[in-house]
Amino acid sequence: MRHAPSPVLRSAPRLAQIEPFHVMRILEAAKQLEAQGRDVIHLEVGEPDFATPPQIIEAGIRALQAGQTFYTGACGLPALREAIAGFYADRFGVHIDARRVIVTPGASGALQLILALLVGRDDEVLLADPGYPCNRHLVTLCEGRPVNIAVGPDSRFQLLARHVEHHAGERTVATLVASPANPTGTVLELAEIAQLAAACRKKNVALIVDEIYQGLVYERAQETALTVAPDAFIVNSFSKFFQMTGWRLGWLVAPEWAIPELEKLAQNLFLAAPTPAQHAALAAFSADTLALLEARRSELDTRRRALCKILTDIGLTLPSPAQGAFYLWADCSAFTDNTETLAARLLNVESIALTPGRDFGDNPAFMRFAYTQPIARLVEAGERLRRSLAHGCTS
């Protein structure tokens, strides 16, 4: 059809399978309301409300003043790769060669590299539904097939070894899990990751673990899958815990065999990660930066507890304990089976912006709440929500 003698160019078939973030429409509408003077509470944004720690900003400024504006090597500044390897040693007692670390433009860049390496056409990647939508779209961009596996409270919305054993077939090349996960905030136990790794090994499938919310866990210790799955592909980021979202900086840790291929892909896909950001990130692991980040983590924990209480008091259900990230995944089925409609109404009537479950797969009765706002705003959001839902919102 696209090659018919038409004067109109067409997009590739894959575009039909890639959805936009539906929340962007919410955001647009929210901005219009704000332009009209409305006080919108933003609980839809996947970004901490803290600016980057001053230590990191100052390191970035020093780098710019010193004229550090040239390309780095495709895998990143050697000093930053060493610092990241050192972080695994110091914090987790995991010793990896710095050459196994590749610095990338955000975790998006890391994930793209890994999928471009592993996923040929029609190859399958197992993913949890609900899950971060970009992941399945990046599989589609490689002409692979995302296999979205419906997961529920019985596995804390996580893919486990039994899912891999059941779903991995001839064409399956990788399993992608996230811990802590977006949108659910649930965490995989190390024992579960070890079982996942064993199941993947048995099926000759790569295990990819997204740890971009690694530092943001509550009521438990920070962990890395590398402890129990040394041959996994690990994706991480300076965005969330280190609060460097706009700098676009992440990293991956890969098994040694994959590094030359990943380097080749990095050269072609993006040349290198941003240089000022890489110099700034050298200050991310210093003791005083980590102390500040710990204080902010603690603040997020306080908000998490507050929002959990607010939502359950209203009558929403939180089916699995959210022990990480900065999201709550709320079952709204007591009120509606269409959270997209509910989200639109909550925005228009109560000026609360939320992300409906549809953005994360086939979850029409769920809503994601981000606690990236101060407590007072969460409380205010709760009052507005209570008012709205009390007025009978059966979709």
Add this chain to the structure above:
Amino acid sequence: MRHAPSPVLRSAPRLAQIEPFHVMRILEAAKQLEAQGRDVIHLEVGEPDFATPPQIIEAGIRALQAGQTFYTGACGLPALREAIAGFYADRFGVHIDARRVIVTPGASGALQLILALLVGRDDEVLLADPGYPCNRHLVTLCEGRPVNIAVGPDSRFQLLARHVEHHAGERTVATLVASPANPTGTVLELAEIAQLAAACRKKNVALIVDEIYQGLVYERAQETALTVAPDAFIVNSFSKFFQMTGWRLGWLVAPEWAIPELEKLAQNLFLAAPTPAQHAALAAFSADTLALLEARRSELDTRRRALCKILTDIGLTLPSPAQGAFYLWADCSAFTDNTETLAARLLNVESIALTPGRDFGDNPAFMRFAYTQPIARLVEAGERLRRSLAHGCTS
């Protein structure tokens, strides 16, 4: 084969078609020599030796001081999109809606978006050989087929309308040209671009014009393909002319129908371009920045003339006038039919780093010389080259 019951994971078939930059081996070897105290002259690097203009650096610092560290929208800061649209109006008299501008992480990001949009599996993209190698590899990453068309001095190493008419077939979806081009430095005339656009339109093929070296032209006026091909996809960058390589910032201008699709891809591929870089780039179009850049362009022109004379005096042939970028594309067939061997020898014996033709396609007798070094270094390189080639280098 990759699905055989082997415990070893394998990379996707496309990896076999993606070559590393061979010059990276040269660079590695050069670094080792430098570590031994050798004085290596770098004529292999595709990066200006000027740091980013101070006005741009200062704007970046101000943004960081103001805490501008959050994500921007996927298409970039509205003010930067407006500034870029204004640049086309001011400099070229071309009026485009700022919504047609998408800010990207480097030109790599722009090209990736456009190819992901246009190229389905087995779709063909016409490209010039010699040409920038990432371009064909990005086509391969989309599971498309790069069609490398051998071009020579008779078309100044450029793809022209006649090539499109001859090579565009059922599966062809795009033609990608670069003006000024890498590695040849040759420029397409606007009349040629108009003919290319007409040929592409007739064949229902998209025209993509890489203008990342746009500001770096010599003995002629700066131009844009938009003047004669308003429906083309234009790729540009803050890296080369604006000397912001390490910041990773570029842009594209696309026809209106493509913008929603490209925005969707940008959300998934990289979320947004780096925020500090976007704020810094707001200072790129100011009169004093442009005056400094003009002085630097003039310095590059002086080097270009000097290196042209040096190389032709030695007996190398420059088949086409290099009117742009910062490269000379030298035919070395009077001395060798294997510039890879020659490059290795020149590095080891004379400490000159160069990029052999193989990095740009099937050009074993060609060598790329970058004049990204001060005149004195170019002169010194010439003396070393003369000495080496005089000692009989018939490969």
